[in-house]
Amino acid sequence: MTSSTRTDAATRDSGAAVQRSFGSRLRDMSVPLTVLGAAVLAIALVYAVGGRDPGLVTQSVVTGLLLGGVYALVSIGLTLIFGVLGIVNFAQGSMLTLSMFIVYSLTTSAGLPVYVATLVAIPLMFGFGVLVQSLLLNKLTMTGNQEGPLLVTLGMSLLIINVLLMIYGGRPLRVPSSVSGSVTVFGAIASYERLIAFGGALLVAVLLTLVLRRTSFGLSIRAVSSNTQGAALVGVNVRRVYALTFGIGAACVAVAGGLLSPILSLTPSVGEQFTILAFVIVVLGGLGSVTGATVGGLVIGLVQTVGTLYLPGTGSLVLVFSVFVLVLFFRPQGIFGASQ
Amino acid sequence: MTDTAARPLHPHVAADDPRLRDRSALRSYAVLAGLTLLLAVVPLLLDDQSETIAVRTLIFAIMAVGWNLMSGYGGMFSFGHAAFFGIGAYADAYLLVEHQISPWIAMVVAAVLSAAVGMLIAWLCLRYKLAGAYFALATFAFAQMFLLVVQNLDFLRRTEGFNVPILPENSMWMLQFEQGSDLYIWIPAIILILALAGVIAFVNSRSGQYVQASRDDETAAASLGINVLRVRLIAVGMSCALTSVAGVFYTQYYFFVGPEQAFGSAVSIQAIIPAVIGGIGTIWGPLIGAVVVGPLSELIANLLRDPPPFLEFMQGVTGLDVAVYATLLIAIVLFMPKGIYGTLRDRWRR
């Protein structure tokens, strides 16, 4: 792994203070701006010559953005874990599923409303993440082992899915929703649940960025991500930072899971599609970049929903993967990743 | 390149110098010969039910040996080997069902196709030196992609999959025999033996040494004149080709293949777990791991069908077998990273 790829993105993204000229800043933004332009252009084209009812297109755009927000949230956790720990967490999707099942248990057995259950799930999943990193992964991460953590997270993913399968069985479950109704945005319907999910995602993204840039803990995370040895030398408890970072990644996923639970039908493998989407998003956005994960999430959400207009069902996912292949071909470091 | 006319830089060493003696290749071939005998005899000793476990184990073993070539020896971890297994399974199904082409030919087609696809994916990932975690991710994504593509293509029967038509009589050319035939064990056994022979030859060849050196330290390898990208692509090609052959046989044995059976993530995991448990980057590790994992699934299924009194609450529960593999995988990575065979081998050496 080129560690420069992950540290550059993470360092730059976390706002390392470097005086740069406006010109060089603009050049840095050239790729993201191009992508933004391309997205706007693509949507305009769909409206103009796409051959689909404009109302439907608007609906897709709105749903896509709302969905994209939640994708972003799942991906932020993944990219943070990768940026700081260098671990590709193959269990991200299953951790999402786990969060959803926690919320399900809390709503059905304890009768808590969904969003309150989500709040309870957050510290639970945070603790889970901290435990996983401390007990299973820290030894491997500290020695810089590349393959070990990959295999462990893969194993964890299988373990979570199958334990859930053993406990709850395979039939789809529903989490009771707390709010109903919707709002009309530009002629498109946006259910309150989806709006709340989107809002929650953005809130977490903003909070996380603030924590990274403004708090001393955030500073220690950035330090570890950019130069682990240096950080240790100045007294940062690297193992603790690792554990807490994984915990934060898990907490992000807990929020996403809770917010998604009223919307999706719940089975032990429901999170798996998110694993792969989160990966595509993180690669698209740039491994280690929180901004990239957010932007990437919105882009992929749009690609998926607008794509469904033309390729119904799972077909739109083929479009998503085409994006992935294109990124690999032309810009493997992603939108916000450092240039090779 | 060398100015050989001038003073020689190095002392002369006799070809039979005892320090040069390396019997490891010979030993490996000897073990392989023993294994061949064993596998020749095994089908005659097993009952029908055990035969299905044996076949499953052999298929796992071939997949794991294939995976190990690029991931263990090459150091490029593939988390999407289902892509190549699936290419094999579907190539066979499609060619057989739509065009009545022999599975043996399908094996060749699948091998070539998988090698090409695998090398392309590897090249895309490796040319910017984004290896390691990134590579695993990319292979994982490609496997999922293939799954989706197949589910959406009419000529590949979308989600329905292919049913292999049952022939009225045994046919070696069409690789179909009566149920319980010993040939269903001998054929994958021969494939496995040939694969292992290939691995032994490769590991002891210059390319094999180059690939391992590249895995250990890419920069140092390049500084010693090794074209790292090329040797890696060779390992990848062989790895994917072998795995796809396992896929071809799978379709022939189970008479049915659908998108999940061919390209599902469970398949990728089946290629990885035996190799990790047995010992990554060793000749015998994948086989040993397959022998552990193959029957384990069956054992657990039996246990759940008819549990002893204190485990009665487990009856009929699904997912325990995979949960057990997963735990085993994590435990091995944490406590015995060289795998069962790898760890034992290191102890013997001391």
Next chain:
Amino acid sequence: MSLLQVTGLTKNFAGLTAVDDVDVTVEDHEFLGIIGPNGAGKTTLFSLLAGQLAPTRGAVVFEGTDITGWSADRVARAGLVRTFQLMRPFESMSVLENVAIASHSHTRSRREARRHALAVIERVQLEQYVNAPCGTLPTAGLKRLELARALALEPRLILLDEVLAGLVPAERAPMIDLLRDLHADGLSVMFVEHIMAAVLALSERLLVMHEGAELALGEPRAVVADPAVVEAYLGEDYA
């Protein structure tokens, strides 16, 4: 025709000029020493010559062929080989197998490669570790292994990057003797080193680098007496 001709070689890293317009020629059979403070660009220079890095400007001509921008493996196969400051053995292999990797550049045969490797190992006096895993080697052994691997490629020109670093004084003398011997047998060397005694003992010419640029180039005694060199690097003791 010179063995190596470097003209105007420059390397910029986003605002930092690591190597600044360096011109140097190395003749066949020569032993060129390179000294300078840390950060002077010596290792970067080696990386540019050996292909680990591509230059921003300038040219490298080796045995009459322009090898500028060639990849590391291609340069090595052409006969220009370097060692690394931080030792990089192939961990999974024994000493013999490590060197055999390099010997394989001339032969596909395992047997031949191993035989050649053993000969090289004897030349650098590492034979007591022949079949040992590299993990058991002490620093001095690892340095010799690095050297053995480079020599096994039968290079025309070898770039030695601080091959004495990490050796205690008692270990240095045998290494210096070995290098002198190899040079006497026809090896051409560019030699980056901080240990002045070794540099002066072995070099026929001396290049001094400072902040990426050439500060001085010439006969060792003269260079060492140069006031600019004294100020930049040596200090009064060597004047």
